[in-house]
Amino acid sequence: MAVVYPSREWMEELHKKVNADEEYKKVAANWEGDYLCVVQVDEEFVKDIQNPKILRGFLGMLDSVPKEKREKFRGTPSEKMLEALGLSLDADLSEVNFEEIARRIAENPGMILETAKGATLNIWMDFWHGEFRKIEVAVPGEHEDAKFKLIGPYAVFKQLVMGKADAITLVIGGKLKMQGDMAYMMRNMATVKKFTDLMASIPIES
């Protein structure tokens, strides 16, 4: 079933898909370590969230962060972006008027983009010996010590998620920045490839 990206449903589908894959279990049998994906807000993101479904998906992801942890967003570009959308960190982000907010964004996307400069959506994923243990939205400063950090604009992550380009291509081409133990990564390229192939196989609702 197609899911919206970014959304909580997409995270759940990815989690389910990877853990159900026998081949992944085999190739990742020796893998130990987590990833922090830092998705930078860009023009494509602001364009996409003018679609109420995608906006709902994005806010649903933020809503999955417990309210006490959301405090970490205070003073960050992410909070400023929410404010520009007329929302607060304390709000129930899954129960807002998505159509109305999407319309407001469409009226002045330039202002939203300017306000959101530097905002990121951080997704943390933890893998251990063939098991995809956890996927969650990370707050600023959280999981900064992840074994690998993948940083790039939303438009580039979207290419990866939609299977339009693979991770190796994007990293080699400099579109995504990779930080971490590269020697370990290169020893386990088959695991990385399998994971990204599974991710790209999830149908994305447009």
Next chain:
Amino acid sequence: MPKFLDLDELSKEDQMLKEEVHRFAKEVIRPASIELDRMPPEDRIKPESPYFKVMKQMKRLGYHRIYLPENKGGPGLTPLQRYIIFEEIAWGSLGFATALGVDMIPFVSAALYGTPEIYEELVVPWIEDSEGKFHGCWGVTEPEHGSDYLIALREEPGLVAKFGRGNVLAEKDGDEWVITGQKSAWVSSAPVATHCGLHAQVKGSRSIAEGLFCIVPLDADGVKKGKPSDMLGMRDDPQGELFFDKVRIPEHYVIVAPGFFYGIFCDQLLCLTSCGMGAFAVGLARACFEEALNYARQRVQGGVQIARHKNIKLKLYEMFEKVETARYYVRKVTEYTHKRIIERQTADASPRHARAAQIYAKKIAYEVAHDALQIFGAYGLSKEFIIEKLFRDARCMLIEDGTVEVLSLEAAEDVVDNYEKEFYDVNHLMRILG
């Protein structure tokens, strides 16, 4: 048809492919290569040159697409099938085999690692080309840096910095890159190429190891080509300089960005080209061996065929042994390497094994060519027999695409540091680019 016992017991499909390519190599490539070899350099690149006729036919047969993965427009060949094509074409002519190999480098690299945008813009028209409109070349060697480029990723960073500044520099300017400098006179196919897969040092960086790989259309403003070089061998693939005077390319023409993964790319690309050079060397060695065997069976001295003379018989056996051992080692390495770079696309082939395939096959090709020419006696020194050309080509192989000495030193670093490791270790890249 190529008649020899193939220990891989080829499938019917493989056998048919081998026969088809061999026929083309024998009937089209080899006669054209002899003609080109005897032409002055300037005439070889004229529109009426046999070079273009052969390249056009190779495009029509789709040989330029063989290294592309199936999902990127490739014909879905196995590593063995790719190897067979290369050995047979090189049997016909080392120059045309090299021309085919370097044609692929910019476009296959763009297909594997470029953006969807460049794939549509440059790779698709190249894939569909049946007229020989597009021709790639590989810009690595520079007037002041030949072997430097090969060893730069494995030497100590301090020493690499002493190699001096690259002769081609790339500088970012807004959404574009500006390329300035010169590649040396030995860039294969440069005089006839339309696009160059170019290695350039990033301006302001410490050494040539800190570079990028990009595609430069050779009709861009600021590109100039030198005169085709007059070389000892490989005369059937024109070689020449490339000059870049503030040439501007859009950002997406940079296929491999500066940084750690540029090192991975260079290391892995050399694995891929090593398999190709290995197959070329086997094809050339086999051509020399077969010429010598046929000649020795016909030539009579002392009242008997010279093939019955013990010294000649022994030489022929040693030549056979070298061709056979090289073929199956190169095939094995090709299978391992292609699986990792073309099929699984995990970019973790083994540099030391790939280099060994290239180095060993090049060395035996020269030894076999040398012994073959000796069997021909004075006839081998004349242009009456092709062995004279094959010998010159084999001598060039010890230098082109990396001298065997520097390739061996580079592979030796990998052997000494990583022999026991059952994976591709990248600590050398961490040291210099990490």
